[in-house]
Amino acid sequence: MNAPGPKISAERPVIRQLDDAAANRIAAGEVVERPASAVKELVENALDAGARRIEVAYADGGKTLIRVLDDGCGMTPEDLPLALSRHATSKIDGSDLLNIHTFGFRGEALPSLGAVGRLSITSRAEGFAAAQITVAGGAMAAVKPAALNRGTLVELRDLFYATPARLKFMRTDRAEAQAIADVMKRLAMAEPYVSFTLSDVSGGGEGRVIFRADAEQGELFDALSARLGRVLGRAFSENAVPIDAEREGIRLTGYAALPTYSRGAAVEQFLFVNGRPVRDKMLIGALRAAYMDFLSRDRHPAAALFLTCDPERVDVNVHPAKAEVRFREAGIPRGLIVTAIRHALAEAGHRASSTVATATLGAMRPEPAPDTPRIYQMDRPSYGAIRQSYAAQAPLPQTGFADRSALFEPFAAPSARAEPVTEEPEQTQNPLGAARAQIHENYIIAQTETGLVIVDQHAAHERLVYERLKRQMAENGVPAQALLIPEIVDLSSGDAALLLEHAEELAQFGLAIEPFGGAIAVRETPAILGEINAGAMLRDILDELADLGDSQSLQSRVEAVLSRMACHGSIRSGRRMRADEMNALLREMEATPHSGQCNHGRPTYVELKLSDIERLFGRT
Known part of the structure; x- marks a missing residue:
């Protein structure tokens, strides 16, 4: 119990200056976490150099080789040793650390990579000869002549060989390769006018291209x-x-x-x-x-x-x-x-994603039997053969009938009752078409000019009612219910001050608070929420303010109540709807924003194109 702490020593500690190699390895621990970090730093350097084409190759998830080739401005032979020095950069002059227009500015990436791996840089600036410099484990070699057309070629081999402990924290080659691909894709999105190529050269040779994005054109x-x-x-x-x-x-x-x-x-x-x-x-x-x-x-x-x-x-x-x-x-x-x-x-508006229709078509497509052999196009009969086959299967004329059509007279009259339907002829031109039927008392089938639409009547009407309630709340505000006895919530002085800074925003949703000594007094709560635990709500709001800088907790609770009200006040599943009611629902969906999904994010309708339906039946 009386043992001294591990950091307490009987001797006075001596302050000493770390050498450059140790300082670079410490910096590398912050900048270069994994091979993907090295790729990020090198590609960002290429972008800062004005490159328009960047080629990246790696082997074994970047652990044994990372190679970056660009067509940027390059470096002179005199610049190469300076580029490997700590805090040496061409991107800022150090006078203003807030006015930064480049990806890199610290001047730590290249010396950090050279401290933990075997780094080779070959570069050529316009008007200068190409040169190469190498550094391994922090030991820098002399600059020597090299061959390169333009730009810069950086090769990093045996990453973390100088710090073996870091190698134990590396993940599998596949996981590290995936991280490199993610970095490349993010940088490719940031620079659409630059060409990017990522290749895996594990095992030698040219390897295989993992990702490629050519430079885009236009606005x-x-x-x-x-x-x-x-x-x-x-x-x-x-x-x-x-x-x-x-x-x-x-x-x-x-x-x-x-x-x-x-x-x-x-x-x-x-x-x-x-x-x-x-x-x-x-x-x-x-x-x-x-x-x-x-x-x-x-x-x-x-x-x-x-x-x-x-x-x-x-x-x-x-x-x-x-x-x-x-x-x-x-x-x-x-x-x-x-x-x-x-x-x-x-x-x-009411637009829903096309992936919903794709998933629907996939669910409707019949699966072949496991023992059914695959039929190739060359094995399919021609159209002429199919027509002759159908003609051979037609019934022969029988004696006693003057006309073959008499054979089908018993089937001329329909067995179902038909009623005339009066509708506006232009309704099929609407985005959600004209209602044709209701199946299982829950789904509306509508016909459009290019296909059909299947609508979930309950989910669609639930969204419409919800949007209507939100509009009313925005216009009239959230009614507040005054508490007969204000609820006092004990909080720290910092938490209380943070809540009072957002008091006006909370009042818009019916929550009125004011200081009460060192605590918070809750005077009013949103009437729509009924009886609530004000202390628990304030602490939830504080958690969001501390985490995100803003709180949506109260708003989400109010909107959750509106959502439940919309659910209970909408058309229920199992209710039969008339044609005019179905069409009115479709027209309101077209005029209401966000009607393509219900309150829980599920689609309210599925649109199938006629070409997709014909493909299901093999008619194309």
């Missing part, structure tokens, strides 16, 4: 849409809405996917600040808040968003890996993301 939105289609696939570009908004000098561009194109994890959320890929929890929280009203908690939105502002309004010198940023006015970009995405989704 920014066209180039960005094409690049996102290459990186994320056509499904994302087809089901995303463009974002272009500006507020107080901060511009937001990019694409946000429809709510029905949601994912089971946050794997398609890409955020960029001044072209720099970042993973900022404040921006991610804003993206989540923008979709809060459209997705359930187990679904995640997909988006690629680009924030552009004056570099002096954002601090990128927060983290050694430059993955986090800090805005001077954090509320402006957050509010911009929320309002811009919600406005874009509202303009999309």
